[in-house]
Amino acid sequence: MLNEPKYDFFISYNHKDKGYAEWIAWLLEDAGYSTYIQAWDFTAGNNFILAMQEGATYADKTLALLSESYLSSDFTQPEWAAAFGADPKGTNRKFIPVRIQDIKLDGLLPQIIHIDLVGKDEGEAKRELLKGVQMDRKKPLEAPKFPGKIPAVEKPVEIIPTDWYQQWLDNRIDSLNDDQFSNEIMEGAKLVLHIIPLASINKEFNIPIKELKQPRNLMPFYTTGWDYKVNKDGYCTFAKWPQSKLPHGYVQFFRNGIIEAVDTGILEANSDKFIPYVKFEKDILKHIKTYIEAINNVGLKFPVAISISLLDICDYFVSANPKYPREKIKVDTLKLPVAILNSSRDNIDEIMKDSFDYLWNHCGFERSLNFDENGNWVEKNSFL
Known part of the structure; x- marks a missing residue:
């Protein structure tokens, strides 16, 4: 058995998503990565379970293509579970989810940063995938442009009912x-x-x-x-x-x-x-x-x-x-x-x-006689 990973990526997918799996595998290999994918690496006479075991064991990372079919399949669940269990903290990024259908992620999956291809055309999806699998730091060569002065958030004004008393x-x-x-x-x-x-x-x-x-x-x-x-x-x-x-x-x-x-x-x-x-x-x-x-x-x-x-x-x-x-x-x-x-x-x-x-x-007067025309209180004659 090999001591080091034989493949960069094991593509874990449901057979209904074969088109996306092959497109992704081709794109990765064209970028210089090695992949292990059922559509290309499983041949007649192979033991399916052992072949899947080889992919999960000897690939550096598992790329899980998330769809309704994938998450409901009895065969794909052990694949991504094994990859997640090998690196539960995500330190080595052993398990990389790729969302290929607009579905809600439940359980542990929402806690893992995933690559999202939903709503993207081919060029956008390609850039998103290659950026997502990149392992090096993404520090730019030039200093980023200053985003601008950070506005102070105005505190919400408390609305006081007029009759609070x-x-x-x-x-x-x-x-x-x-x-x-x-x-x-x-x-x-x-x-x-x-x-x-x-x-x-x-x-x-x-x-x-x-x-x-x-x-x-x-x-x-x-x-x-x-x-x-x-x-x-x-x-x-x-x-x-x-x-x-x-x-x-x-x-x-x-x-x-x-x-x-x-x-x-x-x-x-x-x-x-x-x-x-x-x-x-x-x-x-x-x-x-x-x-x-x-x-x-x-x-x-x-x-x-x-x-x-x-x-x-x-x-x-x-x-x-x-x-x-x-x-x-x-x-x-x-x-x-x-x-x-x-x-x-x-x-x-x-x-x-x-x-x-x-x-x-109440006593028949238009106003208090102690105020002048400008609203100033002015003392009049007192009867005491």
Whole structure:
């Protein structure tokens, strides 16, 4: 027996693919390779099995012509399996598949780099085959042309639903209407201000109490002095009048970073149910700015939704003169349009204009009288 391979290639094929097998064998021998192929090397009187064994044993590489007929044949499967088993890692390229039919490769075959002749004309198929069996490195003699500047891939822009805050806000207002406040509070009409970071809605935060504890940035409405405590929701400041048993207002900093300010004092201070519109808007704008600072201090990013709701507000009104209301609010719960603060550069006064205008609309006015024609907030006469 020979100690060295006698043939460069053993052409393993199904008899239905004889045409491709002979074409490939001829092309390889014309290029200087030696082949062993059933159509040319098996003669009358040969033992077929032994002849196949000779091809598989004494060829340096097995070229398997892959087609439906080849993969379903009982005779060809041992041929390619033996070649694959002799070099399972493909280090010596003992087994080289050649796809000659547009079929899906299953099992181990997709893991092996193959020569693909599907869809190629004769010239293309010839070049593909000779390139595929080439054993030397394919380094070009000349330096390749620079392909060009590599473009940076733009990160996909996250699409944020316009009403991302709505479900949380609706659920929370329903809870407040059911008296599920974060802190005890006196009865009466209530101003509710929510500062809702997008991150608090999208992720489950549990901000440490020591970071939530910012009493100077969490001042309740309508007060100059306040107290604080830790509760199940996070950190809470609250204020009450000396003669009152219950606070008139509180500010809750939830563990997820949402801030809720609830106040009865500014609405209950006037028995005529007149909303002191200058102080009302001025205080809201002032408190929003300090609450935003508290949110920044715990590392929450923009955008932030700012919501104002009025509870038990039926028959309250704003007017240019508290003695002459045009219209009174006819709903128990009034939710003003939500404003979105997208960055620290946004003008809070301007983005809150639609919310305040909507309140005045309920009372028969085209817009808030605290804004000039250019949309700038300008303090008018206060009735307090």
